[in-house]
Every structure is written in C-alpha cells, then in structure tokens.
Amino acid sequence: MLTRREALLGAVAAGAVAATLPQVAAAAAAQVSEAEIAALPREKVTLVAPPHVHAHEQVAKGGPKVVEFTMPIEEKPVVIDDEGTVLQGMTFNGSIPGPMMVVHEGDYVELTLVNPQANSMPHNIDFHAATGALGGGALTLINPGEQVKLRFKATRTGTFVYHCAPEGPMIPWHVVSGMHGTIMVLPRDGLKDGKGKALAYDRVYYVGENDFYIPRDEDGNFKTYESHGDSYADTLAVMKGLVPTHVVFNGARGSLTGDNAMKAKVGETVLIVHSQANRDTRPHLIGGHGDHVWEEGKFANPPAKDLETWFIRGGSAGAALYTFRQPGVYAYVNHNLIEAVELGATAHFLVEGDWNDDLMKQVEAPGPIPTN
Ligand SMILES: [Cu+2]
Secondary structure: OOOHHHHHHHHHHHHHHHHHHHHHHHHOOOOOOHHHHHOOOEEEOOOOOOOOOOOOOOOOOOOOOEEEEEEEEEEEEEEOOOOOOEEEEEEEOOEOOOOEEEEEOOOEEEEEEEEOOOOOOOEOOEEOOOOOHHHHHHHOOEOOOEEEEEEEEOOOOEEEEEEOOOOOOHHHHHHOOOOEEEEEEEOOOOEEOOOOOEEOOOEEEEEEEEEEOOOEOOOOOEOOOOOHHHHHHHHHHHHHOOOOOEEEEOOOOOOOOHHHOEEEEOOOEEEEEEEEOOOOEOEEEOOOOEEEEEOOOOOOOOOEEEEOEOOEOOOEEEEEEEEOOOOEEEEEEEOOHHHHHOOOOEEEEEEEOOOOOOOOOOOOOOOOOOOO
16 A cells, blocks of 8 residues: 555656656657658768868758768878977878868768778777767777768757777877867857857868877987887877977968968958867967857857957867958967967968058057157
C-alpha cells in the first residue's frame, strides 16, 4: 500500500515526466531520418588557405543542406621566422592554421578527413561547434593510410575552433605543432547588431594564432630535427615551461605583413575572425577599432561595440567587424606587445582610399622647439 505522501510524490513525478518528455524530445532535436538527410541538397566546398576564406553566402538562400569538405592532414617541416627556424609542423590541409569552413545554422557538415600513408602518426578532429563524441574526436581517429567521414549538424551559430586531439600528451603537441582551424556557422539570415539590424561584410579574413615551443641547443640557437619523433621529447620539455618561443599569426612571423598584408579599401567593412586553440590572446587594430565584436564569437549573443582591444579565450575563435575610414598600413597585433614585436604576433592591413583630414591631420610637422 502506498502512503498518501508516496502516492502524491509518485503522481507529481509521473506528471512531471509526462510534461517534460515531449520537451526533452524536442530539445534533442527530433531525430531526422537518414532518408530525410539524404534528400537534402549537397554542396561540395573547396577549402582555401588562410587568411582567405572560401566563397559563401552571408544570408542563406535556401533551406538546410549537407556541406561536404575534404581535408588531408600533412605532417611537414615549416619555416616559422626569418631566421629559418624550422617547426616539425602538423597541418590540416597543408596550412597553419587549417582552413576556415563556413556553413549556416541547420546545415550538416560532412567532412572527409584523410591521413595519407606518408604521415607517421594517428590524427583526428574535435569540432567545438559539434555535439557529442568529444566533438567528433572519438569517431575520427585515423592511422596513416586511412580516411574517415564525419557528419555533424551545425546547431549553434558562431566561430568555433577545431583541432586535433588524439590522446594524452599528443593533444597539446599536435595543437602547438599547427593542428587547429576554425568553422564559422552563420545565422541563416546573416549577422545582426543585437537590435535586429542586419550587418554584412565586404571581405572576410581568417587570422589563426599559434604559440610554438622550439627547443634550443647549448648555445641558445634553435635546434632542427630530422623528424617529428626526434623533436618530441625536447619540444615537450619546452612546452611544459609554458613560455612560447614564437607567437605568430598564420604559421610564421611575417606571414601577413609587407607584401602579404591583408587588403581593404576605405569604406569597406571587413570581418576579422581570430582563433587561438591553446592560449589567450587580445587582438588590437592599431589606428582602428572593432565596430561590432563577438569576443566569444557566438552570434546568438549581441556584439560589443566600439572596442579598442578584444579578448579571445584560448580554445575559441572571435569575430570583429570594422569599416575602414582611413587609408594606410594598419598593424593588427596581439596587444601583449612583447608577443607582438619580439615573438611575432603582428599582421598588417593595407588600406587604399582617400585620407580624411577631419578624423586626423598633422597640424604641424615635427620641427625644432621654438625658443623665445
Ligand atoms: Cu594530430
């Protein structure tokens, strides 16, 4: 016999279950059948090397689709500064960082990850944008000579890091050897200012930041190694000190400066996506601002406005929108200025157009201090 209290509790519990079950099912995103997914339109995207981003619509024209990407993994030595220092690099698609992918909320990402026979190690991919199975890491571990196909639904909008995450000490080692990139999941109706006003960009650039840990010899010179395996023990020892020898954008000091500067014109609006998979950073555009900034990169949250410097948490990607108002060369830096100048975290924007005296004018050129 149930007591009255037990009966009541039971009734309440049963009622609660009955009331929440349909919601739980809805929250679990009402299972879509394989047949329904198979009926969706498919698009095959060819990825491009950063800082460029493959062509894409900002506002989705149709309904959800399956977007197909293929990424080979390439282990290779990479020169990371102008002194010829060599990193035993590991890359998605041959570039550091890996390429940026763009889809819309509700689309399915279908990635074929390829680990060619020429490589020496197992690799996988953990998408921070994905739900379940360690972001896909548990379903994508492949040995040299293997490939795997992963599909996940892009249920949250924003810029999200992806990275290799094989196991144990391999995880940070692969990441600080170059294995991270970003996926941007746009809202189907594009970016908004937080009050419903549409925002659009004329250009998009992807800046991936990396901290590297290169061992030195007895004389303090950077060491080179024959292979990844040869470099491992020394590199892990430097990593454990948590003091990077290089902090760079797009794989090497100077990869986005001078002739490689990112281009824009006065009046153009540029979206700058910035990722760091391992360590905090603080981008700043010298002589400019962030008009609208999604520091955490998540478009469901309203963007901050008029920022001078923004904060990218290690393990995330952020997005900043800026309309250039003056021509010239702008330095875009990690505003830890030691990291920017001494360790390499500086890029350039080269902006064409007409100078606006109203915004700034040199009223008097440098000259001797008058004596009177
Ligand atoms: Cu890896």
